[in-house]
Amino acid sequence: MESNKSGSISLVNRFRIATKLRVLLTVLILIIIITNGINFLNTNNIFNGLKAQLYDELFIGEGLLLNADRDFYQAKVAVFKAMKMENSQEAEKLLADYKENLQQTKDRVMSVEEIFNNNKDAYQSLQSDDGNTVFDHCRTDQSAGTECSH
Numbered sequence: 001m002e003s004n005k006s007g008s009i010s011l012v013n014r015f016r017i018a019t020k021l022r023v024l025l026t027v028l029i030l031i032i033i034i035t036n037g038i039n040f041l042n043t044n045n046i047f048n049g050l051k052a053q054l055y056d057e058l059f060i061g062e063g064l065l066l067n068a069d070r071d072f073y074q075a076k077v078a079v080f081k082a083m084k085m086e087n088s089q090e091a092e093k094l095l096a097d098y099k100e101n102l103q104q105t106k107d108r109v110m111s112v113e114e115i116f117n118n119n120k121d122a123y124q125s126l127q128s129d130d131g132n133t134v135f136d137h138c139r140t141d142q143s144a145g146t147e148c149s150h
Contacts, residue, residue, distance in 0.1 A: 053119070053122070057118075057119065064112050065108070068108035068109050068112075074101045075097075075102045075105065078097040079094070079095075079098050082095050
């Protein structure tokens, strides 16, 4: 066995080029696997965040508004039926139904408002075709005399 001029054999020089390339390729593959794993975890976190926002907030809010619309319609029907009733007991029951449905409508709309207000910054960037945000429309409704609090 020959020694180099400094008297020691370099560890890197002992290996063949094929072995050096295999080690380099293995290191590169490990880096790619680790990078993909990190990217997968980040993508999963982003997905869960979007799912929470889209489902837990917007979808539930949409369902609440649909139920509020149904409750308001039922309240309106109860009032019209009560106005046609000659029997005061039946009319009283219909008016009680009206009040209950009206309260349910208000509760559901307030729940949707709470969802919007909890993430006001996220919804502030969403604009309709006229360039107004949900909150701009709310301010417009207030100036027209309808109630819409922040």
